[in-house]
Amino acid sequence: MKKVFRLVGIVLSSLVVLVMLSACGSKALSAQNVVTRAKQTNTITWGVKADTKLFGLMDVKDDTIKGFDVDIAKAITKQILGPKGKANFVQVTSQTRMPLLKNGNIDAIIATMTITPEREKQVDFSKSYFDAGQSLLVKDSSPIHNIKDLNKNGATVLGVVGSNSVQNVAKAAPKARVLQLSDYAQAMTALKSGQGEALTTDNGILFGMAVENPGYHVVGGAFTKEPYGVAINKGQPEFKADVNKALRQIEKSGEYNRILKKWFGNVKGFNYKEMERH
Template sequence: MRKFKKFLLLPIIFFLAFTLAACGNKKQNTYQKVKQDNTIVWGVRADTRLFGLMSIKTGRVEGFEIDLANAITKQMLGENGHAKLTKITANTRIPLLKNNNVDVLMATMTITPDRQKQVLFSKPYFKAGQGILVPDNSKIKTVQQLNNKTVLAVKGTTAVANVHKYAPKAKVLEYGDYGQAFSALKAGQGVAMTTDSGLLAGIASENPGYKLAGSNFTNEPYGIAVNKGQTQMVKHINKALDELKKNGTYNRLIRKWFKGVKGFNIKEVEE
């Protein structure tokens, strides 16, 4: 009798295990989740001036992307919608999204073919591109003028290859981070520093005596990222972006954070 009961129980156990596995593997609909929770969990930077930076005064993360995340949340969920901010880094952002620790990423994330294999992007929300940071008294206005000169960049970024594409005779010194590269610029070890124009704008905003030179020489826009398959979420994010641009909120936020930065062309990013 006991053996019979064991044989009878085995199919039931297998059925339950299969059902639980199927439920666990079922993809969560992010849009339905945020509607139900009335909350969007945003992965944001807390170390990037003008976009998302921890304020010593307020103890909160502040910046253009933070304001835009709040505006998109209200546009999608209504005035009572809540934007929950989770601090991420360049290395942790995609893993946190994949593990559903965050619903979306807005973290100075360039739309690239490699990343499009891992995540689904919204339409661009910031027309980023590579730029040049120089001292105020510099006569450099274009990337081509960097030929036969020393340029400073951060190791592991696309900046080096991009400079050599447009100024093949430039000498590029690579540093571990943006702080080191900018310190080298201040010390006169190069005539210019190069990376995303948005990041350079952040450096220029807190360092009088430096400016952005000319226009971006590459087109590398930032996009909002969600998990693969979350087309409904992307559709509603894009709709919210369109509405915020139409009602003037987007341009107001651009001017709030970037107006007055020397050499930064607001018209290049305004819609």
């Protein structure tokens, strides 16, 4: 009889464990603890751009995304999970990055995403990992030299849907006409075809576009401050704290500056010394 009761007890215990596991598994991805899941899988999944030179660009030779954001994500992953921790990358755009994060398809966004009060209503941000500023990209022969020139003759400026740069231009140059494209590749094509006189976004992105497209350059300096942050779902304080701690560690160790120099050290017009962190 004792054996029967012991067997029943084992069965009941097993059922309780199964129910608990089932409940855990049925929880929405966005509601699961990111740190717990990351440690279980030894992986952090990052949303990154794949069309933005210097920050995140698809290398067709080996079908991998490479850039400053990607390397910073890898460094953060190693700090949080250890040297064998894996960083998984999912391609995002300015339009898709927020829905993918909110649905739990990615753990964090590191994709030239500016920290703004409006976005902070939807997600949490890490400390800034890159202090960008909005500028203009024009042809070398362009008469446009700064944001004020956009007001002359109602110039058309090109931007990207989902980016806050379009709203910034509307404030700084209200007489300019704004044409929004779905991504930076299309915006650059539109600039080359004469659909606009200038392309606007953060200067870090524009420097990459200038490197990739001879005959174009960045003008006017930065007319806004656009600090980039890692976007994290609300309700993930542990993960946010871990990301911030990791950023401080790679800055203190010099790894941040090595990554910065790797991608921006030889970019014309980029003030590397001004952007270094210690």
